[in-house]
Amino acid sequence: MGAALALAERGRGRTAPNPNVGCVIVKPASAQAGDRVVGRGWTQPGGRPHAEAMALEQAGDAARGSTAYVTLEPCAHMSPRGPACSTLLAEAGVERVVVALGDPDPRTDGSGIERLRAAGITVDVGIRAEDARRSMAGFLARQSFGRPHVTLKLATSLDGCIARADGESRWITGEAARAHAHLERARHDAILVGRGTFDADGPRLDVRLAGLENRSPRRILLSGSAREPDGWTVIDAPGRIGDLDAVDYLMVEGGAQTAAAFLRADLVDRLLLYRAPILIAAGMPALGDIGLDRIADAHGRWRGIDSRVLGSDRLDAYERIRD
Amino acid sequence: MGAALALAERGRGRTAPNPNVGCVIVKPASAQAGDRVVGRGWTQPGGRPHAEAMALEQAGDAARGSTAYVTLEPCAHMSPRGPACSTLLAEAGVERVVVALGDPDPRTDGSGIERLRAAGITVDVGIRAEDARRSMAGFLARQSFGRPHVTLKLATSLDGCIARADGESRWITGEAARAHAHLERARHDAILVGRGTFDADGPRLDVRLAGLENRSPRRILLSGSAREPDGWTVIDAPGRIGDLDAVDYLMVEGGAQTAAAFLRADLVDRLLLYRAPILIAAGMPALGDIGLDRIADAHGRWRGIDSRVLGSDRLDAYERIRD
Ligand SMILES: NC(=O)c1ccc[n+]([C@@H]2O[C@H](COP(=O)([O-])OP(=O)(O)OC[C@H]3O[C@@H](n4cnc5c(N)ncnc54)[C@H](OP(=O)(O)O)[C@@H]3O)[C@@H](O)[C@H]2O)c1
Ligand SMILES: NC(=O)c1ccc[n+]([C@@H]2O[C@H](COP(=O)([O-])OP(=O)(O)OC[C@H]3O[C@@H](n4cnc5c(N)ncnc54)[C@H](OP(=O)(O)O)[C@@H]3O)[C@@H](O)[C@H]2O)c1
Numbered sequence: 001m002g003a004a005l006a007l008a009e010r011g012r013g014r015t016a017p018n019p020n021v022g023c024v025i026v027k028p029a030s031a032q033a034g035d036r037v038v039g040r041g042w043t044q045p046g047g048r049p050h051a052e053a054m055a056l057e058q059a060g061d062a063a064r065g066s067t068a069y070v071t072l073e074p075c076a077h078m079s080p081r082g083p084a085c086s087t088l089l090a091e092a093g094v095e096r097v098v099v100a101l102g103d104p105d106p107r108t109d110g111s112g113i114e115r116l117r118a119a120g121i122t123v124d125v126g127i128r129a130e131d132a133r134r135s136m137a138g139f140l141a142r143q144s145f146g147r148p149h150v151t152l153k154l155a156t157s158l159d160g161c162i163a164r165a166d167g168e169s170r171w172i173t174g175e176a177a178r179a180h181a182h183l184e185r186a187r188h189d190a191i192l193v194g195r196g197t198f199d200a201d202g203p204r205l206d207v208r209l210a211g212l213e214n215r216s217p218r219r220i221l222l223s224g225s226a227r228e229p230d231g232w233t234v235i236d237a238p239g240r241i242g243d244l245d246a247v248d249y250l251m252v253e254g255g256a257q258t259a260a261a262f263l264r265a266d267l268v269d270r271l272l273l274y275r276a277p278i279l280i281a282a283g284m285p286a287l288g289d290i291g292l293d294r295i296a297d298a299h300g301r302w303r304g305i306d307s308r309v310l311g312s313d314r315l316d317a318y319e320r321i322r323d
Numbered sequence: 324m325g326a327a328l329a330l331a332e333r334g335r336g337r338t339a340p341n342p343n344v345g346c347v348i349v350k351p352a353s354a355q356a357g358d359r360v361v362g363r364g365w366t367q368p369g370g371r372p373h374a375e376a377m378a379l380e381q382a383g384d385a386a387r388g389s390t391a392y393v394t395l396e397p398c399a400h401m402s403p404r405g406p407a408c409s410t411l412l413a414e415a416g417v418e419r420v421v422v423a424l425g426d427p428d429p430r431t432d433g434s435g436i437e438r439l440r441a442a443g444i445t446v447d448v449g450i451r452a453e454d455a456r457r458s459m460a461g462f463l464a465r466q467s468f469g470r471p472h473v474t475l476k477l478a479t480s481l482d483g484c485i486a487r488a489d490g491e492s493r494w495i496t497g498e499a500a501r502a503h504a505h506l507e508r509a510r511h512d513a514i515l516v517g518r519g520t521f522d523a524d525g526p527r528l529d530v531r532l533a534g535l536e537n538r539s540p541r542r543i544l545l546s547g548s549a550r551e552p553d554g555w556t557v558i559d560a561p562g563r564i565g566d567l568d569a570v571d572y573l574m575v576e577g578g579a580q581t582a583a584a585f586l587r588a589d590l591v592d593r594l595l596l597y598r599a600p601i602l603i604a605a606g607m608p609a610l611g612d613i614g615l616d617r618i619a620d621a622h623g624r625w626r627g628i629d630s631r632v633l634g635s636d637r638l639d640a641y642e643r644i645r646d
Contacts, residue, residue, distance in 0.1 A: 157621070158596060158641070159609045160483015168618055260604055273481060277641055278621035281583055282612035286482045287604035295491055298480070298601035307630070307637065314630065314639070318481070318600055 001100055001128045003040070004069045007051070008135045011043040013187045013217065016148075016248035018047030019103075019139035021072045023055040025094070027062055038062035050075065052085040056092050064093035071132045073103035073125070076111040086112045090119035099125045100132030104143045134305075134319075138189070138248030141269060147242035148250040150267050151188065152259055153181060154286045155274040161283030162254065167200060169284075176311030177274045182207050184272060186215035188249040190233075192241075194258030195223035198232075205253065217251070220244065222258050238265045260288035271302065271318040274310070324423055324451045327392045330365040330374070331458045336510040336540065339471075339571035341370030342426075342462035346378040347392045348417070350385055361385035373398065375408040379415050387416035394455045396426035396448070399434040409435045413442035422448045423455035427466045457628075457642075461512070461571030464592060470565035471573040473590050474511065475582055476504060477609045478597040484606030485579065490523060492607075499634030500597045505530050507595060509538035511572040513556075515564075517581030518546035521555075528576065540574070543567065545581050561588045583611035594625065594641040597633070 001024075008022030025039035039062070041054030049057075052074050056063055074085035074097065089097060097116050102125060103109060116123050133140060141149035155173045156162050163169035171178070185191060191205045198221055206216040220241075221232045228234045235241065238261050241250055252262050262268050292298055306317035324347075331345030348362035362385070364377030372380075375397050379386055397408035397420065412420060420439050425448060426432060439446050456463060464472035478496045479485050486492035494501070508514060514528045521544055529539040543564075544555045551557045558564065561584050564573055575585050585591050615621055629640035 154482075156483065158483075158594070158625070158639075159477075160479065160481075161608075164615065164618060170618065172618060263602060263604065271481070276622075277625040277627055278618070279586065279610065279613065279625070280615060280618070280621060281586065281610035282608065283615075285484075285605065285608065287602065289605035290602065292487065292603060292606075295487060295493065295495060295601070295603070298603060299599075302481070302600040302602070304600055304632075304635070304637065309627075312627070314627065316481075316637070 001069050001071070001098065003037075004071050005100070005128065005131055005135050007040055007042040008071045009187070011045070012135075012138070013189050013215070013249050014045040015043040015047045016138065016189050016246040017142065018043055019072055019136045021051040021070065021136070023051035023071070024069045025055045025059045025063055025066050026069065027066045038066060048081045050082070050085050053082060053088055056088055059092070065095050067096040067098065068094050069098045071100045071135060073099050073101065073108055073110070073112045074116065075103065075108050076115050077107045084112070084115070086115040089116060090121060094121060096122040096124070098127055099123060100127055101129050101136070104140065137269065142248050145242075147267070148189070148244065148247045149269050150241070150262060151184070151249070151251045151270040151272055152262060152268045153184065153251055153253050153272045153274070154259065155181070155276070156286050157276055157278045157280040157283065159279050159281055159283075160286050161280035162256065162286045163284040164280055165283055167284065172278065173274045173276045173313045174311040177276070177313040177315065179209060180310050180315060181274060182209045183212070185217055185251065186212045188217045188251040189247040190218040190220050190244060190249075191251045191253055192220040192222055192258070193253050194255050195221060195225065196257060197253070197255040198229070203253070218247065220250070222261070238262045238267050241267065256284065256286060257288045259286065260290050263287065263290045269320050273316045273318070274313055275316065276313045324392050324394070324421060326360075326363070327394050328423070328451065328454055328458050330363055331394045332510075334366040334368070335461070336512050336538070336572045337368040338366040338370045339461065339512050339569040340465065341366055342395055342459045344374040344393065344395045344459070346374035346394070348378045348382045348386055348389050349392065350389045361389060371404045373405070373408050376405060376411055379411055382415070388418050390419040390421065391417050392421045394423045394458060396422050396424065396431055396433075396435040397439065398426065398431050399438050400430045407435070407438070409438040412439060413444060417444060419445040419447070421450050422446065423450055424452050424459070427463065460592065465571050468565075470590070471512070471567065471570045472592050473564070473585060474507070474572070474574045474593040474595055475585060475591045476507065476574055476576050476595045476597070477582065478504070478599070479609050480599055480601045480603040480606065482602050482604055482606075483609050484603035485577065485609045486607040487603055488606055490607065495601065496597045496599045496636045497634040500599070500636040500638065502532060503633050503638060504597060505532045506535070508540055508574065509535045511540045511574040512570040513541040513543050513567060513572075514574045514576055515543040515545055515581070516576050517578050518544060518548065519580060520576070520578040521552070526576070541570065543573070545584070561585045561590050564590065579607065579609060580611045582609065583613050586610065586613045592643050596639045596641070597636055598639065599636050
């Protein structure tokens, strides 16, 4: 399942409105050989083929008697773009299917699993469900909240400034952190900035990493004014992100007012904090007012999920606790 | 040497103006037994007995033929409070002495090692010198700069605030982080705050940890006014810290102006950043103006030396790069 989850990441930011799923097909040990992987698949750009279809195609006849590991319940619905994955798995003679997470899509929602079981396949559900939830956070946010999963990215000094008081912000973080931030861009369907940042920095928001140039996400501008720059989509309130077509992963890159507007609306699901080992002091704060009434109210909202060194900088990732 | 360095920590904040040294005496393997530790010592409160004297006392006759690991070059000077440690080691019949760091004190500065060698003892120098330098940072700052080693402690939200805009700051960090900060207090000879923090919070600055209550450090107030509260020592500029008697480790606990004053004077050697997983936004910044002209000038000054989880908070420690 770990391998299937890793494959699922390949589709992140490119499969909306379909979930980014990963699948690994393993032929169990026989007299002739040990366990071996005979097929690997992940949801392809645009959402098709599905991960299972790709992995089965690779496996060919070797799928007979195999175990398939899938990060999401195989679909149960035919589509003009291909047959249901639960049908494909049954027809290929797969003996066991291990599923990380049930599919909340009303067109599947348990019927994929039923269909597999009806075909005599052993099905286990819930293996690494938490990791699968994170891996398909965009699809799940769309299902639960009718809007994309939102990551807020901030690059700050140790004392939490995103620029000097006069606006100078080049460079706070080093090359490794900036490269990582570009990689994160490639994992999102769209990037959003506020009009202030657009006017000040004219950001390109593209992915400047060799081999990933074509992974640059769509550019969204938050602004009360309708003036729409070439190549940008304007929305006039954070709450409008649900209207963006085929955007399941959205990254908000600033500035302070925009970040605060998303936080105030409780639309941020994940924080990416890149922190450089410098002190700016009396600089530009990362966030405008979010309307916090008491320190106590700020607790219990964020859970650390990653912390890593990037050159001389550090990346800390947090996710919004919702329960 | 790792064990000797750990013992050295026991004296930190209590041995000024003497260095906090650690010593372990090991009897090499014989036909009867493997290597075994026969003596452990660390500089005692007030600076005497020295680590070596304590360890030799424990070892007794077992010191004959042993190896002594010491974090600092044994002293070469007699004192009314006891004989030189190099003499004691030779008289006890120690065969080999492993030293982490030479003693820059002009009264020793190599002559301790010479004396040991003259007595026929094998001496190795430089083992874990970097760790020893950190472990005796207070003594070394006094030798090199004529002032204590200064730690600046900040407890902030993820966005770098130390309070809400109206001053509310209870509580940002959780219990584990606060307990750790109290432990750090116990490792300092004195704690300093600015008059603003004194007036706002009336801080006690004591060590509220069971068993360590008597380790509460001296309390220093930074203020242009001579008004000296009971139990406090007032200094009227950061540059005056060199005048404080028997203070080799000083912790600055805020507020923003005071922290900035120490940073502006380049008197901060170590940063302790306790960070809670909360967002305050538009709150009170951790630092007042430090006079930074360009972002580029802020780089290359701080090196991460520790990062750890404390409950739901994180502690990041940095040291000033001076070379
Ligand atoms: N170092 C870094 O990581 C970093 C990253 C990003 C930005 N920055 C810096 O941050 C500065 C800009 O930040 P900023 O806070 O001034 O501006 P900003 O957040 O980028 O943009 C503010 C504008 O966004 C629009 N907006 C904000 N909230 C809105 C809402 N709820 N509904 C509709 N529109 C909304 C408004 O545009 P209209 O006025 O058009 O309605 C507002 O004027 C720049 O100096 C930039 O360099 C630094
Ligand atoms: N959450 C936290 O971690 C934390 C920690 C500490 C403080 N705080 C908060 O911070 C606030 C106080 O911060 P603050 O920045 O206003 O005050 P502050 O730094 O505590 O004190 C300012 C005062 O310190 C003296 N001072 C500063 N620099 C000096 C210099 N170079 N030479 C001589 N004296 C100097 C001056 O005293 P005189 O005017 O007497 O000359 C000045 O008025 C309080 O609200 C407190 O609760 C929060």
